[in-house]
Amino acid sequence: MSNLLGNRYRVQIFGQSHSPMIGAVIEGIPAGVIPDMDFISAFMARRAPGGALSTARRETDAPRIVSGLNDRGETCGAPLCVLIQNADARSWDYDSLRDVPRPGHADYTAAVKFAGHNDIRGGGQFSGRLTAPLCFAGALALQLLKQKGVAIRARVHSIGGIQDARVDLAHPPMDGLCPGPLPCVDPDAARRMAEAVEAARAEGDSVGGVVECFATGLPAGLGEPMFDGVENQIARALFGIPAVRGVEFGLGFAAAALRGSQHNDPFHMANGRVVTAGNNHGGALGGITSGMPLAVRVAFKPTPSIARQQRSVSLSRSEDAPLCIQGRHDPCIVPRAVPVVEAAVACVVLDMIMEV
Secondary structure: OOOEEOOOOEEEEEEOOOOOEEEEEEEOOOOOOOOOHHHHHHHHHHHOOOOOOOOOOOOOOOOEEEEOEOOOOOEOOOOEEEEEEOOOOOHHHHHHHHOOOOOOOOHHHHHHHOOOOOOOHHHHHHOHHHHHHHHHHHHHHHHHHHOOOOEEEEEEEEEOOEEOOOOOOOOOOOOOOOOOOOOOOOHHHHHHHHHHHHHHHHOOOOOOEEEEEEEEOOOOOOOOOHHHOHHHHHHHHHOOOOOEEEEEEOOHHHHHHOOHHHHOOOEEEEOOEEEEOOOOOOOEEOOEEOOOOEEEEEEEOOOOOOOOOEEEEEOOOOEEEEEOOOOOOOOOOHHHHHHHHHHHHHHHHHHHHHHO
């Protein structure tokens, strides 16, 4: 099913942007776990709307667990179901989109796929709103991964062509990133990124960017060759995040410009274990983890809902038509996408560890 992620740690997401509730059903959680709701709430707050660089839509994103716990607040072995209320939806902003689809959005393809019965309000099931329950599942996965010595952290790699400082992929920055909505290594880069986002907002436009995520503490040997490789499984989860247009591991596409002598990471022994001198391979070889930090970058397109007039078509009249979009939209998705990327990677990594 398209809304289902994982084999052992299984996450099924449901709801639409303007439905009364959104949520997730999570299977495979070991019995006896007490969800750390303070940690989960703080994690979800990083994704929630209403920040300085995001949409004006206000949602508390307070998760409510309705099944899967016993009377002591422990997981009991049953599927855990979490609900998140949609409280600040303005559905009338989307009335015109029933006939005139947004360029760059799923309005048109969804109308074709579902014969016009798709929920247009807020993008329906294609909305980034559905990443809220994913963040709940990811935060819970992070709690379980911490017990196994695995840490996952993402940063803003770039926004609007403005790049953060280069980092050593063999020793990624898991701490010490800038506080606030733009976790970067270089505070000056974060400042210039924020200025680029505000400039796009002022002009009724939007910008895209790249999120870079690291996972440390992974053992060597996770994953399978060919179609069930660690890259395959993580990429599938990441492409489920709205607005993702590209995923690369290690040096990614930059490796194509190198020679083998430049790209290969020499092996050597350190403290009784096999390690590599660098991490151009991003922690995965042949679809299997090498024991080095996993490094993945995720490219996000500019938000398609912009305040400028755009060219589109009237589906009912079969003719060209202008489109002026109403409503509240992020001028840049990247700041709120950082925890979503962490959540997606956490769900997949935990699932892979549980399958061993």
